[in-house]
Structures are given as C-alpha cells and as structure tokens.
Amino acid sequence: MVESLKDKVAIVGVGCTKFGDLYDHSLQDLMVEAAEMAYEDAGIEPDLIEAAWLGTFSPGFGGGKASITLADALRLYGKPITRVENFCATGTDAFRNACLAIVAGLYEIVLVIGAEKLKDRPVRGLRREGVHPYLDAGSTAPGVFALAANRYFHEFDIDRHVLAKVAVKNHHNGALNPKAHFQREVTEEQVLNAPIIAYPFGLYDCCPTTDGAAAAILCRADRARSFRDDPVLVKGIGLAVMTGKPYFDPTFDYIGFRSTKLAAQQAYEMAGIKNPRQEIDLAEVHDCFTWTEITNYEDLGFCKKGEGRYFIEEGRSALGGDLPVNPSGGLKSFGHPVGASGVRMIYEIVTQLRGQAGPRQVPNPELGLVHNLGGPGSVACVVILGR
Amino acid sequence: MVESLKDKVAIVGVGCTKFGDLYDHSLQDLMVEAAEMAYEDAGIEPDLIEAAWLGTFSPGFGGGKASITLADALRLYGKPITRVENFCATGTDAFRNACLAIVAGLYEIVLVIGAEKLKDRPVRGLRREGVHPYLDAGSTAPGVFALAANRYFHEFDIDRHVLAKVAVKNHHNGALNPKAHFQREVTEEQVLNAPIIAYPFGLYDCCPTTDGAAAAILCRADRARSFRDDPVLVKGIGLAVMTGKPYFDPTFDYIGFRSTKLAAQQAYEMAGIKNPRQEIDLAEVHDCFTWTEITNYEDLGFCKKGEGRYFIEEGRSALGGDLPVNPSGGLKSFGHPVGASGVRMIYEIVTQLRGQAGPRQVPNPELGLVHNLGGPGSVACVVILGR
Numbered sequence: 001m002v003e004s005l006k007d008k009v010a011i012v013g014v015g016c017t018k019f020g021d022l023y024d025h026s027l028q029d030l031m032v033e034a035a036e037m038a039y040e041d042a043g044i045e046p047d048l049i050e051a052a053w054l055g056t057f058s059p060g061f062g063g064g065k066a067s068i069t070l071a072d073a074l075r076l077y078g079k080p081i082t083r084v085e086n087f088c089a090t091g092t093d094a095f096r097n098a099c100l101a102i103v104a105g106l107y108e109i110v111l112v113i114g115a116e117k118l119k120d121r122p123v124r125g126l127r128r129e130g131v132h133p134y135l136d137a138g139s140t141a142p143g144v145f146a147l148a149a150n151r152y153f154h155e156f157d158i159d160r161h162v163l164a165k166v167a168v169k170n171h172h173n174g175a176l177n178p179k180a181h182f183q184r185e186v187t188e189e190q191v192l193n194a195p196i197i198a199y200p201f202g203l204y205d206c207c208p209t210t211d212g213a214a215a216a217i218l219c220r221a222d223r224a225r226s227f228r229d230d231p232v233l234v235k236g237i238g239l240a241v242m243t244g245k246p247y248f249d250p251t252f253d254y255i256g257f258r259s260t261k262l263a264a265q266q267a268y269e270m271a272g273i274k275n276p277r278q279e280i281d282l283a284e285v286h287d288c289f290t291w292t293e294i295t296n297y298e299d300l301g302f303c304k305k306g307e308g309r310y311f312i313e314e315g316r317s318a319l320g321g322d323l324p325v326n327p328s329g330g331l332k333s334f335g336h337p338v339g340a341s342g343v344r345m346i347y348e349i350v351t352q353l354r355g356q357a358g359p360r361q362v363p364n365p366e367l368g369l370v371h372n373l374g375g376p377g378s379v380a381c382v383v384i385l386g387r
Numbered sequence: 388m389v390e391s392l393k394d395k396v397a398i399v400g401v402g403c404t405k406f407g408d409l410y411d412h413s414l415q416d417l418m419v420e421a422a423e424m425a426y427e428d429a430g431i432e433p434d435l436i437e438a439a440w441l442g443t444f445s446p447g448f449g450g451g452k453a454s455i456t457l458a459d460a461l462r463l464y465g466k467p468i469t470r471v472e473n474f475c476a477t478g479t480d481a482f483r484n485a486c487l488a489i490v491a492g493l494y495e496i497v498l499v500i501g502a503e504k505l506k507d508r509p510v511r512g513l514r515r516e517g518v519h520p521y522l523d524a525g526s527t528a529p530g531v532f533a534l535a536a537n538r539y540f541h542e543f544d545i546d547r548h549v550l551a552k553v554a555v556k557n558h559h560n561g562a563l564n565p566k567a568h569f570q571r572e573v574t575e576e577q578v579l580n581a582p583i584i585a586y587p588f589g590l591y592d593c594c595p596t597t598d599g600a601a602a603a604i605l606c607r608a609d610r611a612r613s614f615r616d617d618p619v620l621v622k623g624i625g626l627a628v629m630t631g632k633p634y635f636d637p638t639f640d641y642i643g644f645r646s647t648k649l650a651a652q653q654a655y656e657m658a659g660i661k662n663p664r665q666e667i668d669l670a671e672v673h674d675c676f677t678w679t680e681i682t683n684y685e686d687l688g689f690c691k692k693g694e695g696r697y698f699i700e701e702g703r704s705a706l707g708g709d710l711p712v713n714p715s716g717g718l719k720s721f722g723h724p725v726g727a728s729g730v731r732m733i734y735e736i737v738t739q740l741r742g743q744a745g746p747r748q749v750p751n752p753e754l755g756l757v758h759n760l761g762g763p764g765s766v767a768c769v770v771i772l773g774r
Contacts, residue, residue, distance in 0.1 A: 003491070003492035003493060004493075005491065005493060051626075065631070066472060066473075067473050067474070067628045067766055068474070068628055068629070068630065068631030068765045068766060069631060070628075071628040071629065071630060071631065071765070072630050072631050072632065076628070077628070077629050077630065078627050078628075078629065078645070078646075078649045079627065079628065080483075080625075080626035080627065080628065080653075081473075081626075081628040082473060082480055082483075082484060082626070083471065083472045083473055084469055084470065084471060085453060085470045085472060086453075086454050086468075086469060086470055087454070087455070096467075096469075097469060097484050097487070097488075100484070100487050100488045100491045100493060101484075101487045101491075103491035103492070103493070104390070104392065104487045104488075104490035104491040105390035105490070106390060106391075106392060106487060106490070238467075239438075239467035239468075239469070240465050240466065241454045241455055241457075241458040241463070241464070241465075241466065241467065241468040242455070242458065242464050242465065243455065243458060243459050243464065244452070244455030244456060244458065245459065258465070259465075262465045266467075375455050378455045378458070379454060379455060
C-alpha cells in the first residue's frame with residue numbers, strides 16, 4: 001500500500017429501506033427506494049451519477065442479472081455499473097471499489113447500492129444451486145460459527161448467558177429503530193429458552209433472513225460541500241481474504257477471525273488510528289451470531305482476546321456505553337439481506353455522525369467503524385468513517 | 388469523468404491456460420496455472436501481489452465461492468480480493484476495477500484473474516437456478532442474438548454467407564493458436580451446412596462452451612520497467628450498461644448495440660483516439676456469434692453501420708488485413724469461458740503488442756482493442772492497450 005484514501009472521499013447522501021419480510025417488494029423496488037432516498041438526502045439530480053457499484057450476493061442465476069437490473073431499476077443507462085460479490089462482505093466491498101474509483105479521479109460522483117431479496121426464493125432452489133453437499137455435512141452458517149463458539153467457550157470458560165446479553169442489547173437497539181426487521185425487546189430468559197439451532201446458538205442468537213436495500217452517494221471530498229455542509233469522510237478501508245476452510249486449517253485457533261484482524265489493521269493504518277478502543281466512538285459490526293459480536297470486539301481491538309465478555313457484561317457496547325456497538329440493532333435485529341448489510345451499516349454510521357439517529361443517537365460521535373465478516377469467517381471488510 | 392487513466396497502469400505479466408473441455412481441471416487448477424504463468428512472465432515473486440480482482444460469472448451457489456476460492460488456490464491470504472461479475476463483460480470489468488485501484492495509488496502491484504468452468508456443471512442445474520422461465524420463452528443466448536441478426540439481415544439485405552466468412556476467418560486463426568479450444572479450419576460450405584441452432588445461426592456461427600482461465604499482473608506505469616522492458620500500457624477503458632430488455636425497448640433499432648458504442652466512446656475519449664479505424668492496429672472483439680462480430684466492427688467505429696459485411700468480405704479483419712480482428716481465433720474458436728474471456732483477450736493483445744504471437748502475429752502493432760459484450764447486448768466493456 002503506497003497511498004491512503006483518507007479524507008479523499010465523502011458520503012453526501014444515504015438511503016435505506018425498511019428491512020424485513022418484504023414479499024410485496026421486488027429487488028428493483030428496493031433498489032429504487034434506497035436510491036431515491038439517497039438522491040433526496042444529497043439533494044442531487046440522478047443524472048449527475050457517473051458510475052455505480054452494486055453489492056448483491058445472489059441476485060439470480062449465476063449472479064447474472066445484477067448490473068442490468070440496477071440499470072433498468074434506476075434508468076441509469078449508458079454508464080458503468082459493476083457488480084461486486086464477496087460473501088457477507090459484499091456491501092462493504094462494493095463501497096470499497098467505489099471509493100477506489102473516486103480516488104482514481106475517474107468519476108466525481110458515484111452511487112453504491114447494496115440490495116438483496118432472501119425471503120421469497122425457494123430453499124429447494126438454494127440447495128440445487130450447489131450448496132447441497134455442504135448442507136449435508138452440517139456446514140450451514142450456524143453450524144460453522146457454532147464450532148468456533150464452542151471452542152471459544154472451552155477456552156475462556158463462558159456460557160450461553162454471555163451470548164444472550166448481546167441479543168438483549170441488539171433487540172433493545174432495534175426496538176428504537178423504525179427500519180429494523182424486529183422492533184421488539186427480548187429478555188435474557190427468552191433468549192436462553194429459545195429452541196437451539198446449532199449449539200450454543202438458539203433462535204435469538206442468530207440473525208434473521210431478511211429483504212432490504214441501502215444506498216450511498218459518494219463524491220470527491222473537495223466537491224462535498226456543494227451538496228451538504230455535513231459530509232462524512234472515508235478515513236480508511238481494509239479488506240482481507242483468508243482460507244475458505246478455516247476449520248480444517250491446523251493454524252486456526254478457533255477463537256477469533258484473522259480476516260477481521262487484518263482488515264482492521266489495514267483500515268486503522270490508513271486512518272492513522274493507533275488505539276481503536278479510545279479513538280472510535282461507535283461501531284456497526286457483523287453480529288451474524290451473538291458470539292460473532294463478542295469475538296469482533298476482540299478482533300477489532302476494542303478489548304483483548306477473551307475479554308469480550310466484559311465488554312458486553314459491563315455495558316460498554318450498549319447505547320449508553322463508551323463504545324456503543326450496533327446501535328442500529330445489528331444484523332440480529334435490523335436483519336441481514338447479505339449484499340445490503342454493509343451499505344446499511346454505512347447508512348447507520350453516517351446517520352449517527354450527523355446526529356440524526358433519534359432515540360438511538362450516540363452522543364456526538366466523531367469516528368465510526370463498519371465491519372462485515374463473510375463466508376466461514378474468511379472474508380472481512382472494515383470501513384472507518386468520520387466527520 | 389474528470390481524469391484519464393491513460394498511461395498510468397502497465398501490464399507486466401500475462402498468463403493463459405489451454406482453453407477447452409477441461410474435465411480434469413478444477414476451477415482452482417485453472418486459476419493456479421494462469422497465475423503462475425503470469426508470475427513467471429512478469430518475473431515477480433507472488434508475495435509482491437498486494438490485491439486481486441477475480442472475474443467469474445458463475446462459480447457456484449449464488450456466486451458465493453469466489454474470492455476465498457482464489458485465496459486458497461494461490462495462498463493469497465490476508466489481502467484484498469474482490470470478485471466482479473458483469474455478464475460476459477466480467478473479465479474486462481474485473482480488469483477495469485483493478486486499474487482504478489492502481490490509479491488510486493492504494494496498490495502498486497495487483498493481480499487480475501478471469502476463470503470459469505462451464506463444461507462439467509449439469510445443464511439441469513443451470514435451469515434450476517432460475518433461468519428456466521426464460522429458456523421456456525426461447526430466450527437463450529442464440530435466440531436473443533438471432534432476433535437482432537434477422538433484423539440486421541432484413542435491413543441490410545445480407546444472408547448467412549456473410550456470417551460464414553467470420554467463422555472461417557476465426558477458425559483459421561484458431562488453427563494457428565495452440566491454446567485455442569478448436570484448432571482446425573472450417574470451410575464456408577461446412578459452416579453453411581451445419582445444423583441450425585437459432586436461425587440464422589448454425590452450429591459454426593456460435594461460440595462453444597469452454598473451460599479456461601487467464602491472468603494479468605498490473606502495476607503502476609512508473610514501476611513497470613523494474614519488471615520488464617516491454618510493458619504494455621492501458622490507454623483507455625469504457626464500460627456501459629443498458630437495459631436488460633433491449634428487445635422490448637421501442638427505441639432499440641435491432642441492428643447494433645448501444646452498449647458497445649458508448650463503452651467505446653468512453654475508452655476512445657480517454658485514450659485520445661479520434662479515428663479508431665486508422666489508429667487501432669488489431670482487436671479482440673466479442674464474437675459470441677458470427678453476426679455479433681459484424682455489428683461489433685460497426686459499433687466500435689471500424690466501419691459505418693451496414694458496412695460490416697465489406698469488412699469481412701474484403702479481408703480487412705483477416706490476419707493479413709489492415710485491422711485484424713480476433714487473431715487469437717476469437718470466442719468462436721478459442722472458446723468462451725464467460726468470466727475468463729475478457730482477461731484472455733487482454734492476454735492476446737499483450738502477446739501481440741510484444742510480438743510474441745508466432746504464426747498469428749500481426750505485424751508490429753502499436754495499439755490494440757479488447758471488447759466484451761454481455762447479457763442480451765446490454766453490457767459492454769472496451770479496453771485500449773498500447774506500447
């Protein structure tokens with residue numbers, strides 16, 4: 001890495017649909033809704049968009065209906081549109097590639113969309129697409145993350161009560177968020193008594209299957225104030241890809257994710273962050289499972305390995321804590337439409353940095369972090385945003 | 388567009404597998420073979436690769452096995468790897484995003500891989516993945532391109548004899564190319580007598596279904612001569628996405644592709660090309676069907692609309708002509724593993740610009756063009772390379 005993109009890219013508009021079981025919305029409906037909110041938020045004419053990056057994980061056969069679906073949805077014709085796919089880090093990696101294009105100087109204003117329809121596709125279809133042999137082996141997302149969680153439990157002598165506190169916190173935050181998939185509190189007792197999906201994960205330890213889309217409009221930082229007087233600047237980005245078979249890797253310690261550590265290291269270096277615990281004011285991290293949020297605290301450097309339990313138990317990651325994590329409600333409560341999530345997390349951090357988050361507002365934040373984790377913990381993307 | 392990437396990115400290494408029915412090679416085998424050739428070609432240690440872009444259209448369930456598959460294949464761990472998908476323009480768009488990253492200055496040396504396994508996946512699987520309703524409507528690739536070809540025939544009063552000449556030329560070139568899927572000549576008579584796939588396309592008017600991979604190593608132009616004294620420079624790139632339903636678009640004239648025209652316009656502007664016919668010395672264009680190559684001549688500005696027939700009939704696009712097109716053999720004869728093709732075409736142009744193309748060498752070329760066309764003519768990417 002020879003140069004940083006710090007302070008060269010600004011976010012001047014964001015949009016996000018309600019997340020949930022959106023059976024009455026097509027993928028295009030969601031794209032249009034998110035994009036139009038972002039256009040309005042930036043006060044920009046859609047014609048000024050010079051290029052777009054679309055993050056979507058599974059838009060249909062072979063991924064092959066992505067860029068033209070966006071072109072048709074937004075009538076964004078004759079311009080470059082790239083689809084990016086990177087497991088659950090799809091949204092943040094689409095954002096990353098858009099940032100690179102702005103820094104390259106080829107475009108002044110670009111659009112990033114993350115969109116995914118997960119609810120109304122047949123599970124039989126999913127199995128037929130090639131994942132079947134893995135499902136047979138129990139290698140579902142809950143299954144593979146449960147392996148690591150169990151090892152972590154053994155290593156640090158914790159149990160499901162710690163995980164339950166993450167679910168309670170994120171459901172609390174989601175209950176304050178009118179766009180969240182689930183807007184209701186849960187109690188520790190409810191979480192602990194829920195049916196087990198893959199031990200130690202019960203139903204409330206797992207994020208849901210959700211539809212949704214989010215959008216962001218990026219421009220050269222030196223153009224930002226022609227759109228808004230409160231642009232949010234990109235401070236750093238990191239992306240790291242590790243083996244797709246971490247559970248068969250004898251050097252994998254099963255108690256955290258190197259992808260997250262390395263992506264964070266890249267982003268912190270670019271942003272000039274020495275002490276993330278002190279410098280970062282809030283974070284949206286990838287809580288696909290409650291345990292994942294705990295290891296994220298550690299892998300992102302918010303606390304030492306094994307001390308994530310205290311981070312949740314002592315309320316440090318709660319809305320009133322000193323480093324609120326997932327004020328939106330997180331994947332757990334806001335929902336997780338794969339390709340949309342990263343851009344949705346960017347939407348939340350931008351909203352918070354502007355002071356527009358209403359009852360879930362973190363007091364006066366200056367620097368926020370977005371983190372996605374994809375595949376069996378193999379891919380991570382970290383984005384640092386600031387005022 | 389505010390800046391050009393002209394002369395800022397160099398290609399210092401390329402690699403390409405044999406294309407064909409590679410039942411005994413996995414997707415990872417192909418990635419490794421192409422990448423190792425590119426490493427050796429650049430004389431570079433693999434550890435120097437800072438980031439990678441992977442172009443692959445349909446690597447498995449939901450596209451979800453792409454970036455980590457490459458990481459595992461090449462042991463390229465802890466680094467950023469982005470998968471790009473853009474229909475048949477997947478390979479060139481992966482290359483485009485890698486170029487943007489180099490121009491942004493975030494990386495000095497990056498890898499681009501295009502790879503695809505098409506032969507040994509079940510057709511039933513393809514149908515089940517969601518394309519079935521379209522297949523029912525006859526909306527296969529031959530079907531939709533045949534609609535435009537028939538309209539073109541009507542408009543310009545040509546017939547299948549003209550198309551056959553494209554097949555004869557590209558099979559002739561492929562016969563000179565040891566990496567081509569098909570390495571044999573065909574006669575006009577054979578082409579005309581082959582079974583009809585979708586009128587006016589017979590078997591020899593259609594590119595085959597192929598496995599293969601290709602790779603390119605890019606670096607900042609000012610670093611290029613530390614690797615090779617004959618770097619190839621990127622002069623311009625364009626990408627344009629149009630409607631996914633051109634055949635239902637009342638403004639579509641059915642006789643060419645606006646995506647190609649607009650992508651070429653972007654690339655020519657960036658490269659400072661005023662007269663492509665005069666300035667470009669050779670081209671690899673997207674001949675998914677023989678007719679597509681004819682409309683490409685016109686849409687790329689090599690001749691006027693309706694005059695493509697003369698371009699092939701008078702031998703101008705033949706190896707000895709004044710603007711040789713598809714000296715490699717083209718998709719028609721070299722094969723078309725979707726995500727690999729764009730990078731494979733870049734491999735060919737680089738090989739030609741270096742004067743290493745053996746019996747198919749174009750005399751002393753200075754400037755070459757690569758063109759991909761994706762979806763039902765909806766997506767086009769054009770790359771201009773020069774010495």
